[in-house]
Amino acid sequence: MFKETKTHEVTTDVVIFTIKDGKLKVLLVKRAHEPFKGKWAIPGGFIRISETIDAAALRILKEKTNVQNIYLEQLYTFGDPLRHPTARVITCAYFALIRSDDIVLSFEDNSEITEVQWHPVYDLPPLAFDHKEIIEYSLKRVRERLEFCPIAFQLLPEKFTLTELQKSYELILDKKLDKRNFRKKFLALSILKELDECTKSGSKRPARLYSFNEITLNSKRGHFFS
Amino acid sequence: MFKETKTHEVTTDVVIFTIKDGKLKVLLVKRAHEPFKGKWAIPGGFIRISETIDAAALRILKEKTNVQNIYLEQLYTFGDPLRHPTARVITCAYFALIRSDDIVLSFEDNSEITEVQWHPVYDLPPLAFDHKEIIEYSLKRVRERLEFCPIAFQLLPEKFTLTELQKSYELILDKKLDKRNFRKKFLALSILKELDECTKSGSKRPARLYSFNEITLNSKRGHFFS
DNA sequence: AATATACTTGTAAAAAATACACTATTTAAT
């Protein structure tokens, strides 16, 4: 199919999750050019020759969201020769979790992209390349991580209620959890700091606010220790 | 450090584990050329332009061990620009578990390699590139897998005793396990088939032989279901 | 004051993990 002399191109694609409007969403960009012109895709780009892969993924993330210092983990490297219709492109995929609040989506005008937007992960448009598979696999990985490591806090604001925390778990795992058991388990982990504040009662009974203690995330297959 | 026009090279390296002489070992090759001439390294090679990454890893594995149909899982992609002293080489690392018995190590004469040998994983020689890190990370991953998935059977012969199975766990986890609890847990999993045979008493009391029921391994982050 | 809504809390049962010591079968030596 390809001449053996042709070289590989190496990219990184970043699946960026957030919670917004009570839904779990991923960031997608609309492609300006062929292949897959007009189709939605995960943000990505070429890895520069003197840049680590992590740095490339961070750069992509920052270009689109202007966010730094977030949880970013290498997911898997996808390299089927047929994944790109006209070239051999190996992509090292990452996933990230961010709070969507204080984020302004952006893209350079002269770019490969005509739009940037959050899409509900359980209701995605048709995607370019193998990006559907990459997102599904990301979701699987995030769920695995959640079992061992409270990475969901990356999706929450600094101060949050236990109900919000539980909701983020439910969105990711896509199932209901028992409220009392959830709270019991989390409080036992002693990674939560109970604050002296409550929600300013948007309505109804105010809820206690919590924040996370500093925890150490090891981003290369992040397990955590408090 | 590199001109941005220079292209990446993409390789795959495979950490191959086995149990031999009562020790957990990895397969290393001695490099014939610079860089790291004469140093031991994990077997690896370039990914061909129309080959999947999995296929490339299998090819490397087969070249050195002539083994096929074994557990092979993508580990991580290492891409520090400084990991190779003179080029930008991104490597997609895999690990594999094989039985060393019926294996004849081999390498082509006109090759990059002057020797192929098993080395105890807890007593490694100095290694080329970042291969020490890659092996350490493999070991971490194998241990993680072992918690959920009895991949250790890949290291055992067709028929084995429970003591041999336990020993393989102890070698990988590098700690002693309780004999009764180990047996209880494994028998409860009902993935073992008790055979009507016993060891032909090399000495002492003969031990019951078992084999594994067919289990499905999902090699892309293999979990298993019996 | 009554009502609606979301917040908070505890206990009992089941399941899983752990700790722990003796008997059984064989070979080799006397």
Added chain:
DNA sequence: ATTAAATAGTGTATTTTTTACAAGTATATT
């Protein structure tokens, strides 16, 4: 034939973890 040495095999009690499950509390609205 008896004994010693080596490895195989087995069960129970305790602790820990997970699960299931329902009623009272604080605030805002009417």
